[in-house]
Amino acid sequence: MKKMKKTFNKALFLGAISLLSSNLLADETICYKNGLDLPSQIETSKLDGGICEGKLTLNDMKKSGWDILDIQVTTSQNKLSYSYYFYKNTNQALSNTPKTYANSLNYSKKEFSIKPIGAKVVNLKDNQSTIEIGNLTVGQSGIVVHIYDNDKRLIVANAKVISSTPTSSVVEYFPFDDLKQDAIPTTKRVVTNNDVIVLNYMYNQSLLIAPDYDSFQAVRSDFKQNNFIHSDIFGTKLKVNNQPFPTKEDIQKFAIEQNLGTIFFVLDSKVYILDTKTFAILDVYSFPVNIKEKQMPFYTRVEEIKGPLIDFSSIPFFSDKEDLGYDDYYKQILGLK
Incomplete structure (x- = not known):
């Protein structure tokens, strides 16, 4: 029985790794462009990193159905560098999709969707921050992503909505320990300003x-x-x-x-x-x-x-x-x- 449990737990672990890898590689990507002279150049420049690989422009990505979750712009030696965090999800709000049996009862009085929502961590205080996105549901959760080396990303925390008004919402952060395994390295990095919040993460x-x-x-x-x-x-x-x-x-x-x-x-x-x-x-x-x-x-x-x-x-x-x-x-x- 112990051997059976170990085998089953290993299968569950591999399944979780597969789901996480699939989501990270197939549905989200980061593309960047360094060394531009003018902001207008970003629209037609071929982006590096991720699936762009120096072949796709910002407009190409938009036409292919990629949404922008976050943009980072930095300046060094009078040169502009852009980093785009893309997420591809064509799913609509659940209530807008045709159904045979189910009908929404408007439980939360708000438009619930499984589509990911991106926001920047700003004014972090006491492990909370306010985002300029309103009408969220208390209890909606997601992850916080730290982007580094142009196109690499690291999940540093979970996030959950603890209050929401028509114009803004307060998000609280808690540890991301979804894949507790001794074999997987963990990070001691914590949430910092300019990290990216991705709400509705894996809601599909x-x-x-x-x-x-x-x-x-x-x-x-x-x-x-x-x-x-x-x-x-x-x-x-x-x-x-x-x-x-x-x-x-x-x-x-x-x-x-x-x-x-x-x-x-x-x-x-x-x-x-x-x-x-x-x-x-x-x-x-x-x-x-x-x-x-x-x-x-x-x-x-x-x-x-x-x-x-x-x-x-x-x-x-x-x-x-x-x-x-x-x-x-x-x-x-x-x-x-």
């Missing part, structure tokens, strides 16, 4: 908790812009760990290990979308799908997820969990009444 990578096959497939069909890791992977881990009733901590830890930005819960004829790192509810959709039989702990093809060999059923905490149905169980986890 998701875990889906659904009660049956039909609802599982319906959510995947309605939210095509999200890449849902199959629930069998989570089910397998629960089986290996003899955990038939996953706790909030179990769900959150698994999603973070897999580098997933959001968690979808189907319960009580609704779809709840949560931020993985803060467990804040980002949006809620009505979901009138007929569910004949609800599977515990969730829909998965992994069978017989049994508890530990020691019988805890006589202890009230454990026996209470066994008595709860699917909806009540996850309402308790989400803190819903």
